Amino acid sequence: MDIARDPTVTADDTQIADAAPMPQHPQEIRREDYHPPEWLVPQVALDFALDLDATRVVTRLTVQRNPEGGGDKAIRLNGDGIAALAVTVDGNATNDWQMDGPDLLITLPGEAHEIVVETQINPAANSQLMGLYASNGMLCTQCEAEGFRRIAFFPDRPDVLSTYSVRMTGDKARFPVLLSNGNCTDSGDNADGTHWAEWHDPWPKPSYLFALVAGDLAADRDTFTTMSGREVQLAIWVRAPKGGGGDLDRTGHAMRSLKKSMKWDEEVFGREYDLDLFNIVAVSDFNMGAMENKGLNVFNTRYVLADPETATDGDYDAVEGVIAHEYFHNWSGNRVTCRDWFQLSLKEGLTVLRDQLFSQDMGSESVKRIEDVRILRSAQFPEDSGPLAHPIRPDSYREISNFYTSTVYNKGAEVIRMMRTMAGPEAFRKGTDLYFDRHDGEAATCEDFVKAMEDGAGLDLSRFRLWYSQAGTPRVEARLKHAGNEAVLHLKQTVPATPGQPEKQPMPIPLRLALFDRESGGHRGEQLIVLDKASDSFRFGGFATPPVLSLNRGFSAPVAIERQVAEDELVFLAAHDDDPFARYEAMQSLTVQYLTAAGGEAGATGSGAGREAIGTALEAILADSALDDLMRGELMMLPGETYLAEQLLVADPGAIHAAREGLKGWLGARLEQRLVALHERASAVPYGLDAAARGARKLKTQALVLLAAGVPEVAARLAAEQYRAADNMTDRQGALMVLAGLETPARAELLADFKARYEGNALVTDKWFSLQAGSLHPQALDHVRELAGHSDFTLANPNRVRSLYMAFAANPQAFHAASGEGYRMIADLILALDPINAQTAARFVPPLGRWRRIEPARSALMRAELERIAAAPNLSRDTAEQVGRSLG
Template sequence: MDIARTPSTPDGNPEMADAAPGPLDRPSEPPLIRREDYRPFDWLVPEIRLDFTLGLERTLVVATLKVERNPNGEPASEIRLNGDGLTPLDVTVDGHASNSWRMEGSDLLVDLPGDAHEIRFATEIAPVANSQLMGLYASNGMLCTQCEAEGFRRITFFPDRPDVLSTYTVRMEGPKDAFPVLLSNGNRIAAGGGEDGTHWAEWHDPWPKPSYLFALVAGDLVARKDRFTTMSGREVDLAIWVRAEDLDRTGHAMESLIKSMKWDEQVFGREYDLDQFNIVAVGDFNMGAMENKGLNVFNTKYVLADPETATDGDYDGIEGVIAHEYFHNWSGNRVTCRDWFQLSLKEGFTVLRDQLFSQDMQGEAVKRIEDVRLLRSVQFPEDSGPLAHPIRPDSFREIGNFYTSTVYNKGAEVIRMMRTMAGPERFREGTDLYFGRHDGEAATCEDFIRAMEDGAGLDLAQFRLWYSQAGTPKVEVSLAHEGEAATLTLRQTVPVTPGQPDKQPMPIPLRLALLDRETGRHNGEQLIVLDKPEQVHRFEGFAAKPVLSVNRGFSAPVAIERVIDSDDLVFLAKNDDDAFARYEAMQELIVGHLVAVVEGGLDERVQDAARSSIAEVMRVIVTDAALDDSMRGELMMLPGQTYIAEQLTVADPGAIHAAREALKGWLAKSLEMELVALHERASGISSGMDRAARGARKVKTQALVFLAAGNPELAERMAAAQYDAADTMTDRQGALMVLAGLAGPQRTHKLIDFYNRFQGDALVIDKWFSLQAGSLHPHVIEHVHALAQHPDFNIKNPNRVRSLYMAFTGTPLGFHAADGEGYRMIADLILALDPINASTAARFVPPLGRWRRIEPGRAALMRGELERIAAHADLSRDTFEQVTRSLG
């Protein structure tokens, strides 16, 4: 399941837009579930049959379960079947009506005296009334399911846990005019017509799976179809199902699917295992996408694209999410997780797999920078706040709250470190062993680590701490030089996090190189594993002190702390042959200056010198003809507001914003001619999807971003001209993003034109909401209030809610308004949204939960809003846990 791929706010900070599900109706004190309390379920359920009589208002579900005693479980005279809001219409055991059952809370308990039984029961549900979008629900006349993590229990009674694996046979029947397409997991084995305009289809999935991977879709859909021949010769029918008006926008998604299938065979040796693979695009969806076996269900945002309506970032997002969900067929489906504490087993590993795929498709350097930017803007703040947790948590009250950037993105970085230490070939041997050992099983993170030890030849005894310790490690780096030797000293600390006051040192693989000051070259990269509190390394053969390039390629998810001259950072930003290290030097140069400005530690002379150093490097970046435009665009981006705040013990969002905008404006004035020339040169590159055209579009908008801070009148004219000339959404959206933050007349003109041009296209109108809500305009709060009353705003649609309010949480002048109005707005949203869609509501708590890192005035206002939410009597378990942990 994908939750982390989201558009960026205007200053480049990715948003955590997608959510994960959770049950409703929390008790007054939700129970604490501990990893150490895991016990195998007492019964096996090798087979389940589901018969659906479909309707939007009323759907009847008849479930038939074959159950056997689990030899690894405890002796039990009854079976507990989880439910949520269900009432059994009848219960039979071994073909006979049973009175030996009872309800305990939401669960159905059935007495079972023997070793094997067949249980049958019926439930009735109302999909159209399901605003939580969990279980079986209606979306614009279509029926759809979402069962991860615990949504299957809203469809029928079942041991709704990931370690109960069953083969599923599903029969659906309903009116053909309302539901002409009937889809489920696996392969379709039969279909036919019924009486009175009904029809039916039967599907069978031969691969045992947990209930969270069950899927059903019924609706009026059309498909883009293709075929794929696997490496063993299996012919697979591919289909992407959408509404008829969206069919023309599915070509890129199909191309991405085929690329993913080929890549997974070539790089990981994984072959698809069914005769059919279906994807369905749904407009009402809590997440990005879901990997249900053979029937992936996607948010329309990650399927539909054409140059007129989708940006280059949208194209990349679709390619990556299609790959992510397809890769889950092995890393998540064929090998699933034993319990929800092992979530990173499937998600962290699959995020790494989709990152490696995207690197091969788009280019390694730029993709790596994008992934690290996301990690730093979302996961690093998570690691330093009240919601910090390890990638394998020890306890939770609501599993939906652990679908986090830590589990996904940091989890990927942890597995990437194993790959770095082993090398690609030995890492592949480890993954082959993992898949071979655990195919068809519900595995654990420990199983993966053992496979890496045995297959890749790694000693990971100490490395296991990455799975159990929260917090972003800090590595202090110093380099001394004497005679012919350079001495590198490394020190690590793992910060205190909630519930973990004492931390042990962890193995930290650091790729590094020592560059000659005269030539800019080095004698080869080295990998050093820092596994002690302090280590010293000596390097011979340096007559002059070299320049250290460290954590190249971001080989470890740590914060590097070092005292380094700005001249050395300038040198690295100009000369480092590692693209990420070059980017990092530029970021470090800028962050160091901005932190000093915010803390008041620079006089005017020192400040001018620092700005001049930054401008010197920026001029090289903007004008270097040999530099690829895609990389140039990354190097031009200033560090985001959130990342800068992470460098401060206590952050003042207003002061950070003022310092950042002042630097941006100063650079714009210093480099105005170069920025205008860059924009003109890039505007002359023909449109298309090749690397040169995509890079040109990136730098055009980056040039406008700078000019808007230094010469807003010029930027307004140039942005309006770019908007008018645009033949791609990338150029049009980039221009409108800049205009949305300005006060000139073109802002209103182009926003009206954009709306009128794309009215009726939900995904593009989501962009229209986000561009205004996430802008740097001084009246952004008033704009968001007005947009919430717009006829196209719908609080029941997660995409629309996120497009407006999640974009707003990234605004320094809006969300962090000094009077607290932005905080009140988000708190009001949470309270209004929680009874409608709890999982989406809970995703808005973390921005308020960062109050401990904010200056006292705003911190008190943020905490006050959390307390107001906590005082509400009927909070969902999702929101309750997030709020109480944030208040801590």
């Protein structure tokens, strides 16, 4: 499953709904308490009589006692907001059952039985969007992590694997398309205007991978021939068009991405698809990004629909990456699944790495690596240093949906990437081959994966396992000394204390490095060292003069490097380093040192010489003809304010914002002519999806960002011209993003034009909300308040909520308003949204949870809002857990 990627756009770059509320303090689930299931369910047969308001479900379970269980005669069938209408065992009605809270307990005398339970649910009332729910007249499901229990009584845990047979009956006019997992085995019409379809999935799977979709849909169809010669039917389903092309015309990029993913997975990981059909359905109401249900992936429309008029280059990349991610889950998640939810990173960390490697191969490896690290630093590093810190394999939870985090996904991917770095690509492939072969059809653990990597790749990972059990971002202090003919690198690592883990052990940290000669600008080759102690020294001979150190090249380890580097060395690396990430890192470090030199005090920055060094380095980047524009655009971006705050023990968001904007303004004014010339050059490049055209579009936007801070009247003119001349969404949105933050007549005019131009397009309307909520305009907070009352805004759709409020929460100057009004606005949202969609509401808590790292006045205001939320009655367990942990 792909967690909903941040849709923000900023100048920085039944019964179910009405069921009784869950307790605010549910029982803590601990990893050490795991025990095998008492009963196994080899086969499941589901019969659905579909209706928007009253769907009947008959569940037939073939159960057998698990010899590895504890011998309990009762089987526990999990439920959530549903009631049993009838229960039979082996064909006979039985009274030998009882409710234990939401769960159904049935006492079974023998070793094997057939249980049939009938339930009824109301999809239209399911605003939580978990289980079976209605979306724009269609029915769809989301069952990860614990949504299946909102459909039927079942041992809803990932280590119970079953083969599923599904029969659906529904009104043919309302639900002309009936889809489920696996292959369609039969279908037909009934005399009463209904029709039916039967589906069978031959591969055993846990209940969280069950899927059903019924509605009026149209398909973009294609085929793919696997490496063994089997033809697979592919279909991407969207809402049926009403009198025009509609969404169907915007699925071509998704289909191409799917076919590229299938071919790449065969070539790079040796994984072949294993069903006759592969279906994707785009749904407009969805909590997550997408879901990897076996053979029937359900997607947020945001990650399916794309064309040049409505989707940016970033949207194109996101569609390709998420399509790949969910397809790759067919092996890393479906064929080999998780034993329990503590092992979530087993599938998600590995699959994120796989989609990252795929995207690198499809585009620019260096730019993709920079983008991935930027996400890690802006989302995961703050998580690691805050009250919600947890290992990639957590030890306990109260609500599992709160652990679909950047730590589990992004840091989890980095941990597996380190194994690949130490083993090398060929040996890593041997390790993954062994893992898939050894555990195919099983519910595995993180330890199973590590052991397969040891056996297949020939690594000793005995101490490396600490990466799975320790939270926190390691800090590596580096000092390079030179004496005689030798350079000595002294390294020391510390892993900061995190909640529940006050003391940490040193972990193996692989670091790629190179030592540059100052005169020639070259080096003798890259080396890999592994720091596996609290401190160590590494010696390099043959250096008559002090070399320049390039460390953690390619971001070979997810650590924070603490090192005092002279400005002239950073300028040197920014100009000469042949590792693109290291070059980017040098530019970032130069800027971070300048902006944090005074500890984030109001109006204070580093020395004038530091600012000149940044200007000199950026000028060289703009003039470097050897750089492609995609990379040039990355090097032009200043570190984000969240990342800057992470460099300080206590941060003043207002001071950081003022210092960063001040530097942007100085650079924009100093480099005005170069930036205008670059914008003019890039504007002459015609639209295309090739790297040169994409780089030109990125360059235009970054030039406007700097000009807007330094010479706003020039930026306003160029941005308005770019908007009016745009033949694609990337240029139009980039221009409007800059205009949204400026006081210029064109701002209101072009925002209105944008809204009217795309009236009725939900995804572009989301952009319109985000552009204003994330803008640098001094009245952004007032704009958000007005937009919350707009007729197009609704709390019922997660995309729309995120487009406004997540963009606002990611806007430091507005969210951190000294009055505390921004904090109050997010707290009000959480309280209003929690009864409607608890999972989405809980994701807004972490921005407030950073209060310990913020200066005292704002810190007190943030904590007060958390306490106000905590005091509210009937909080969902999702939100209650997040708030409780944030308050400590």
